[in-house]
Amino acid sequence: MRRMIWFEWKRIWQSRLTQFAAAGCALFLIFCVWSSIQQIMAVDSEGNTVFGMDAAKTLREFGEKQTLDQETVDGIVKEYLERTENPETASEDSNLEFLSEEVYRTWYLPRRELYSIIRNVYWEDGRRDTMAGVLWDHYGEDFYEARTRRVQEWLSVYQGNQVITPAEADWWVKKDAAVGTYQYGYYKGWDLILAAASTWTILIMMVACIGIAPVFAGEYQTKCDSLLLCMRYGKSRLIAAKLLASWLYVSTVYWGIALVYCAIYLLLLGTGGWDLPIQISSTNAVSYNLNMAQASGLVLLLGWLYTLGMTGITLFLSSLLKNAYSVIIAAFLLLIVPTFLSMSSGGYLWKHVLALLPAKITDFSFTSYLVFRVGGLIVTWPTAAMALNGAGALLLSGLAYAVFRRHQVNR
Template sequence: MGRLIRYEWKKIWQSRMVQGAVLACSVFILFCIYMSIMQLETYDKRGNRITGIDAVREVKKTQEVLLNQEEVNQIVKEYLDYTKNPQTSSDKKEFEFLSEKVYRTWYLPRKEQIMLIKNGYAPLFSETDMKTIFEENYRKDFAQSCVQRKQEMITYEMKNGSVTKEQAQYWMEKVEGYPIIYGKATAWEGILGGNNASWILLIMLVVCIGAAPVFAGEYQSRADSILLCMRYGKSKLISAKILATFLFASSVYIGMWAGVCEIYLAIFGAAGMDLPLEVYYLSMAVSLPLTMGEAVLVVSVLGLFVTWGITALTLCLSAVFKSAYGVIIIDTVMIFSSFFLYSEYFGYGMKHILALLPSSIDDLSFQNYTAYTFGSMTFSLPQTLAAAQIILGVLFVLLAHYKFQSHQVNR
């Protein structure tokens, strides 16, 4: 069995199309990482905008700060004192009612930290300016305000019809008032970035290119009649093809995704791994109480599961169709369906179905309150997505095995 798996493994990798796809995807991902680093921007202590490698060095100097009530009060008081002093204030909203000098030297270097505090106090979907919010909430319990904001978001989702009453209760139980720590988690933010989730889709496409000819290629070469007449043609050989394909899919995904993570961590370091997700989603309430490191782990594991899911679907299509190119076309539509199927245009049921497609990994957000209820049990979207890929993957593999084993070779 081991020899058969190695043979099928080598057969997949010997394809020039597969080699070209892996190379092209790797080069594209490296280029995107390079561009994301060059576009990185921050501000130094003088308020000067710096980008690229200089921004990387500046980001590494950031110290973590626990936003307890004393720290929050101090920052809010300092801001309000500036706005009350005629020499350090202005009537310009674009400068947050500060003078240009104070805005550049005090506000810009602390912008994300101040915005995190502002959004913790701000009412849901509020467009109220920072000065008003801080004046109305000075000395108010910051941790409780953050909890209340999440509760308001869950209530809004329930009234909007996005979650049921039972699902709203499920999310309410997950709301925690844990202390918020501010800091820079640039490497982890880079890995979680929207474009990076799209890279998983590209990796899935590469996997599909390798998996599409596994059975369809035998039809095209008319080798299926010979293979099925061999001693283990209808048992071990088919199993070897399936196992080799999943090993190929796993190696491509793990290799490329681990490469992305290693590059970001090598450049920015692992600082910020234990920071809460609030430092990434500054303006929205976070649904799951995860740290940045835990969120990256969730995305990484889900990416592997959806890659397995699309691999199983590809094997099933490959056993049904006699053209590998037809299989790749169908896979491409499935993988990139998220770019032209907007869930907000559909009802509750269709939204929940679309969220379980492999392409949904591109839209995976920890601001999402989508949940699934089965009987008396409720599960989050990441949990249900992982379970759906496993269940459907097993079903597609069994169908692929049965279809290739039982098809009529003389037709």
């Protein structure tokens, strides 16, 4: 059996199209990593805008790790408000957040992200106040009580948009209670991994489809199907070896590429911030109780299982269609068409069905409150998607096994 798997594995990799697709995808993603690092922007202590690794260094300097308990939050807010009252550091210009131009450039801009996190917790839905307006109105107010209200506001919005039901909103309230005190610090490497992982998974899915499309369709195309099925293990071990080799190929490509770009980010930008809460990376409410490393791991695992789901679909198509290029076209359509279908354009059922499609990993975000309910069990979007796509990959691979094994051969 091992020799059969090894033989099928080599057959997949011997395809020039597969080699070019895998190499092209890897090179393109490495370029994207380099490009995303070059686009990092920050403002240093002298008010100069810097980019790339210089920007990462500046963010690290101003990203001193600190626990945002109530006393710390009040101190940070007070420091800003005092500058808006001091004639030497204040101005009447709302575009400068009521600070003098020098203070705005050299003191506020390097710390803007931290102040934005605090403001967005206090910022009531629908308000368009300035930073000073929000912080003056809420100075001294309990930071985490305000955060709870923001979460409840978001849950009300999601109910109104037919994303969740009242029972699911109550479930989120209980889950959100597990979110603890914020910690703030430098986390740029992890932030870029989270920002890019879901989008890049689509490219990896395309490479996977190209590699495994000929697994069964190629045998039809070359008229070798009748010969293979007449062999001693042609209707059992050989088909199983094809399926296992396909899964091994897809997993190798996915994790090989994913781990390479993650390693590049973390080597260049550092692993700092791995233990910071995911909440500080978004301006919207987030109720997942995860740190940056856990969130990154979850997104990578989600991408892998979505990719396996697409693998099952491709193998099933390969067992049905008689031409490998037809399989590639059909698989690409199943990847591309759903990206044009908006999850916000339909009702409750539409949103939940779309979310489970492999292509919709591009829509996943930890700010989403979409959940799935099976009987009395409620699970998050990633949990449901991983379970369904994992099970779907097994089921569709089994169907591919049966279709190829039982199809009518030409004699």
